[in-house]
Amino acid sequence: xxxxxxxxxxxxxxxxxxxxxxxxxxxxxxxxxxxxxxxxxxxxxxxxxxxxxxxxxxxxxxxxxxxxxxxxxxxxxxxxxxxxxxxxxxxxxxxxxxxxxxxxxxxxxxxxxxxxxxxxxxxxxxxxxxxxxxxxxxxxxxxxxxxxxxxxxxxxxxxxxxxxxxxxxxxxxxxxxxxxxxxxxxxxxxxxxxxxxxxxxxxxxxxxxxxxxxxxxxxxxxxxxxxxxxxxxxxxxxxxxxxxxxxxxxxxxxxxxxxxxxxxxxxxxxxxxxxxxxxxxxxxxxxxxxxxxxxxxxxxxxxxxxxxxxxxxxxxxxxxxxxxxxxxxxxxxxxxxxxxxxxxxxxxxxxxx
Amino acid sequence: xxxxxxxxxxxxxxxxxxxxxxxxxxxxxxxxxxxxxxxxxxxxxxxxxxxxxxxxxxxxxxxxxxxxxxxxxxxxxxxxxxxxxxxxxxxxxxxxxxxxxxxxxxxxxxxxxxxxxxxxxxxxxxxxxxxxxxxxxxxxxxxxxxxxxxxxxxxxxxxxxxxxxxxxxxxxxxxxxxxxxxxxxxxxxxxxxxxxxxxxxxxxxxxxxxxxxxxxxxxxxxxxxxxxxxxxxxxxxxxxxxxxxxxxxxxxxxxxxxxxxxxxxxxxxxxxxxxxxxxxxxxxxxxxxxxxxxxxxxxxxxxxxxxxxxxxxxxxxxxxxxxxxxxxxxxxxxxxxxxxxxxxxxxxxxxxxxxxxxxxxxxxxxxxxxxxxxxxxxxxxxxxxxxxxxxxxxxxxxxxxxxxxxxxxxxxxxxxxxxxxxxxxxxxxxxxxxxxxxxxxxxxxxxxxxxxxxxxxxxxxxxxxxxxxxxxxxxxxxxxxxxxxxxxxxxxxxxxxxxxxxxxxxxxxxxxxxxxxxxxxxxxxxxxxxxxxxxxxxxxxxxxxxxxxxxxxxxxxxxxxxxxxxxxxxxxxxxxxxxxxxxxxxxxxxxxxxxxxxxxxxxxxxxxxxxxxxxxxxxxxxxxxxxxxxxxxxxxxxxxxxxxxx
Ligand code: SF4
Numbered sequence: 001x002x003x004x005x006x007x008x009x010x011x012x013x014x015x016x017x018x019x020x021x022x023x024x025x026x027x028x029x030x031x032x033x034x035x036x037x038x039x040x041x042x043x044x045x046x047x048x049x050x051x052x053x054x055x056x057x058x059x060x061x062x063x064x065x066x067x068x069x070x071x072x073x074x075x076x077x078x079x080x081x082x083x084x085x086x087x088x089x090x091x092x093x094x095x096x097x098x099x100x101x102x103x104x105x106x107x108x109x110x111x112x113x114x115x116x117x118x119x120x121x122x123x124x125x126x127x128x129x130x131x132x133x134x135x136x137x138x139x140x141x142x143x144x145x146x147x148x149x150x151x152x153x154x155x156x157x158x159x160x161x162x163x164x165x166x167x168x169x170x171x172x173x174x175x176x177x178x179x180x181x182x183x184x185x186x187x188x189x190x191x192x193x194x195x196x197x198x199x200x201x202x203x204x205x206x207x208x209x210x211x212x213x214x215x216x217x218x219x220x221x222x223x224x225x226x227x228x229x230x231x232x233x234x235x236x237x238x239x240x241x242x243x244x245x246x247x248x249x250x251x252x253x254x255x256x257x258x259x260x261x262x263x264x265x266x267x268x269x270x271x272x273x274x275x276x277x278x279x280x281x282x283x284x285x286x287x288x289x290x291x292x293x294x295x296x297x298x299x300x301x302x303x304x305x306x307x308x309x310x311x312x313x314x315x316x317x318x319x320x321x322x323x324x325x326x327x328x329x330x331x332x333x334x335x336x337x338x339x340x341x342x343x344x345x346x347x348x349x350x351x352x353x
Numbered sequence: 354x355x356x357x358x359x360x361x362x363x364x365x366x367x368x369x370x371x372x373x374x375x376x377x378x379x380x381x382x383x384x385x386x387x388x389x390x391x392x393x394x395x396x397x398x399x400x401x402x403x404x405x406x407x408x409x410x411x412x413x414x415x416x417x418x419x420x421x422x423x424x425x426x427x428x429x430x431x432x433x434x435x436x437x438x439x440x441x442x443x444x445x446x447x448x449x450x451x452x453x454x455x456x457x458x459x460x461x462x463x464x465x466x467x468x469x470x471x472x473x474x475x476x477x478x479x480x481x482x483x484x485x486x487x488x489x490x491x492x493x494x495x496x497x498x499x500x501x502x503x504x505x506x507x508x509x510x511x512x513x514x515x516x517x518x519x520x521x522x523x524x525x526x527x528x529x530x531x532x533x534x535x536x537x538x539x540x541x542x543x544x545x546x547x548x549x550x551x552x553x554x555x556x557x558x559x560x561x562x563x564x565x566x567x568x569x570x571x572x573x574x575x576x577x578x579x580x581x582x583x584x585x586x587x588x589x590x591x592x593x594x595x596x597x598x599x600x601x602x603x604x605x606x607x608x609x610x611x612x613x614x615x616x617x618x619x620x621x622x623x624x625x626x627x628x629x630x631x632x633x634x635x636x637x638x639x640x641x642x643x644x645x646x647x648x649x650x651x652x653x654x655x656x657x658x659x660x661x662x663x664x665x666x667x668x669x670x671x672x673x674x675x676x677x678x679x680x681x682x683x684x685x686x687x688x689x690x691x692x693x694x695x696x697x698x699x700x701x702x703x704x705x706x707x708x709x710x711x712x713x714x715x716x717x718x719x720x721x722x723x724x725x726x727x728x729x730x731x732x733x734x735x736x737x738x739x740x741x742x743x744x745x746x747x748x749x750x751x752x753x754x755x756x757x758x759x760x761x762x763x764x765x766x767x768x769x770x771x772x773x774x775x776x777x778x779x780x781x782x783x784x785x786x787x788x789x790x791x792x793x794x795x796x797x798x799x800x801x802x803x804x805x806x807x808x809x810x811x812x813x814x815x816x817x818x819x820x821x822x823x824x825x826x827x828x829x830x831x832x833x834x835x836x837x838x839x840x841x842x843x844x845x846x847x848x849x850x851x852x853x854x855x856x857x858x859x860x861x862x863x864x865x866x867x868x869x870x871x872x873x874x875x876x877x878x879x880x881x882x883x884x885x886x887x888x889x890x891x892x893x894x895x896x897x898x899x900x901x902x903x904x905x906x907x908x909x910x911x912x913x914x915x916x917x918x919x920x921x922x923x924x925x926x927x928x929x930x931x932x933x934x935x936x937x938x939x940x941x942x943x944x945x946x947x948x949x950x951x952x953x954x955x956x957x958x959x960x961x962x963x964x965x966x967x968x969x970x971x972x973x974x975x976x977x978x979x980x981x982x983x984x985x986x987x988x989x990x991x992x993x994x995x996x997x998x999x
Binding site: 017019047048049050051053056063064067068069070071072073074077079080081082083084085086087088089091092109110112113309310312313315316317319320321322323324325326328329330332333334335336337338 | 393594595597641646647649653657659664667693780816818824
């Protein structure tokens with residue numbers, strides 16, 4: 001029987017669609033696409049069971065390039081489409097692709113709500129700190145003072161931290177990775193295995209309009225000092241020579257310390273993925289003052305919206321019985337008209353003597 | 354034994370009663386109870402609730418007045434009544450806001466206890482404490498009855514264990530009892546309701562007892578006070594045999610949606626954001642989880658429609674409901690649904706606009722928005738129910754069209770239909786035809802944008818092996834559905850999207866003419882004006898005038914015979930609660946000299962207003978005027994000029 005045939009083993013290239021990829025040569029999006037295809041293959045994802053949903057922007061072309069179900073929706077609203085898809089069919093594996101403009105500017109509202117509802121989706125936010133598709137305006141993550149076509153004298157907008165936003169929005173899985181970093185695959189795999197809304201900020205190089213925005217995180221010479229890899233239960237050590245660490249001060253701030261000279265690894269902060277306030281503190285660390293954390297900031301178990309909703313249906317059907325239309329129509333006060341137009345007045349108040 | 358009253362009893366065909374008071378006075382409840390009782394003893398009924406936009410406007414002010422009007426009759430009726438035969442005013446503000454709607458010689462019962470100096474001032478009755486109840490003109494024009502309802506309610510509940518505040522709350526039942534006496538109605542239906550609602554459901558038996566006591570006390574007061582020389586009787590109406598219930602448009606829409614989902618074999622997922630006057634649909638559906646109904650209260654209007662489109666993509670029935678301002682926000686996403694060619698139902702329970710406008714008032718000014726309110730050439734079917742019960746039938750049709758043609762459909766209800774109630778002959782659910790949906794399943798032949806005889810594309814849902822495909826808002830290549838910018842292809846796809854909607858005309862019923870197929874005037878309407886137009890047409894025909902009417906439930910596409918229908922009449926008048934939207938479409942589409950009767954006052958048409966407009970036409974008084982407006986319930990040629998306000 002067909003049902004008993006072993007499922008075909010899919011390779012990363014099997015997840016490529018027949019469409020030509022149209023990102024600029026050298027764009028960080030290519031590296032991410034490759035990693036995602038590897039993760040899909042590794043996890044044994046089924047094409048027909050997987051849906052990619054995106055908004056609008058360079059990153060949002062992503063669904064066209066994977067041979068799964070896909071929707072290239074409208075600007076900023078991908079989380080809302082995902083919500084509808086998951087409510088209608090909670091069994092689907094859904095990935096959402098967005099960018100710093102799509103997800104944090106025009107669609108900021110929806111991002112907050114999909115995270116707090118904890119809908120089971122893997123969200124990848126490609127952060128390139130610029131508007132690429134509209135050819136180079138500053139975005140909500142562009143640093144202050146950033147000179148672009150729409151900010152010739154420098155941006156006066158205060159940028160926001162996608163990770164801080166996600167934690168504040170009650171996300172149950174929050175991580176950060178770099179487009180060209182091999183850890184990206186592992187983090188995406190963890191995100192995909194997380195039940196609930198997983199949020200992964202990916203530093204992505206837009207080599208046309210914002211090249212090298214994340215050089216500090218990719219350059220061989222710089223990255224060991226400019227980033228720190230978060231590992232659950234491990235002390236926070238960084239630096240080319242692994243001789244620096246992060247320590248908590250008495251007033252609950254993070255400081256950089258040098259190891260040795262009386263400070264050992266035991267004195268450092270230990271990463272705890274289940275600690276929300278630690279995750280938030282870490283989300284505030286910015287280059288160049290601090291090494292920027294990469295890896296999983298926060299991860300907790302929580303119920304998913306679509307499961308709770310389905311459960312309400314089950315509970316209602318168990319306690320009240322499966323609804324039938326006949327009873328529905330006849331609920332409330334009904335009356336019978338037997339002899340139309342008889343013209344008989346109903347009696348008034350009946351009093352007992 | 355039955356009480357034998359000493360009063361004279363007069364039989365009337367119909368009567369219109371309006372309950373008016375502060376929004377906390379329980380007037381909606383009293384009105385609804387009166388309606389149910391009237392329906393159950395066999396009258397035809399039509400109701401019009403009227404509530405303030407503010408949830409709790411300052412007590413005692415005109416802004417805080419809430420009203421409920423019910424028309425009950427021994428004949429078939431279509432509207433809540435033009436003029437009020439009996440007004441119950443629970444305070445000076447309610448008196449002030451409603452007295453001008455009472456016909457000369459009508460009954461006015463006021464709660465005298467509340468006509469205090471303070472309340473008169475709150476209602477805006479001058480600094481010199483002019484009490485309208487002392488006004489000779491009022492006493493002459495109306496049958497004025499001053500009843501200290503608050504005090505009498507308190508006295509009748511002197512033995513009650515309830516606190517003063519709860520006792521005060523029973524005064525609506527006292528007033529209702531009085532009206533039951535006046536119109537000779539039984540109390541048992543209301544007594545049963547009060548015992549069920551307060552006693553069993555809310556577990557407050559003392560409250561139930563007190564309300565029943567107040568109700569009976571009000572009735573007895575009518576009996577014994579010898580205040581009312583006349584009582585009225587309204588006999589049963591010639592209604593088709595069957596089982597009936599009272600239904601509002603929003604209730605009917607909710608039930609229709611559940612029915613449609615069952616008949617289509619799809620889960621109903623209602624994605625919405627709270628907005629007046631559409632929220633009740635959400636409330637009804639949220640309580641129907643046991644029917645498999647899921648409701649999603651989204652973070653905003655845009656998220657609501659996008660989620661509904663997501664539902665459709667995943668293969669279930671996605672519906673979003675809102676009012677005009679919400680549709681404005683949903684415009685871009687509706688355009689996406691047109692492009693994706695996925696089934697979607699958008700409900701617009703219209704209210705007064707533009708902007709926030711008049712949230713609780715009736716208007717039909719979103720027809721243009723429904724037809725054209727999106728970027729690009731973006732056609733979608735538009736259907737409009739003509740009465741509360743019609744919401745049930747027509748919303749099923751709307752869902753069917755969306756599923757068959759794979760497109761978004763707009764269902765244009767309005768606040769008047771949504772909150773108004775009428776008797777509904779309960780159908781047998783088994784008599785409603787199924788329209789089960791089929792999905793694409795064959796990878797060999799699948800093409801995302803191939804089309805069937807209805808020009809609908811296949812609905813291939815995630816989970817189906819081999820049918821992986823990508824959809825999006827970028828223009829699609831004919832058949833393959835791949836992104837495509839070819840000039841001829843865009844022309845073709847635009848034409849196909851238009852033709853797909855136009856083709857629906859082949860499957861919808863012809864426009865029916867009520868009256869003769871030829872004559873002097875055709876009244877052409879749509880939506881909630883059906884009752885007033887039909888009543889006006891009946892009255893005019895009874896006077897021997899050659900007037901017919903027709904009502905468009907399908908506005909896009911229109912039935913195929915509309916052009917022929919229009920040709921049969923010397924004049925076409927389109928009465929609308931807007932400034933002439935259908936009229937403009939009709940003139941453009943059929944090149945006929947359609948004229949308008951246009952009203953945007955937050956109130957439905959009076960029958961009389963339509964009659965006057967037709968009579969002016971028949972008398973050749975319109976001249977070149979494109980439209981007339983009623984003012985203060987009269988349509989006069991001399992009232993049409995804006996310049997006197999400038
Ligand atoms: S503009 Fe930038 S982000 Fe967009 S495709 Fe080109 S390199 Fe990539």
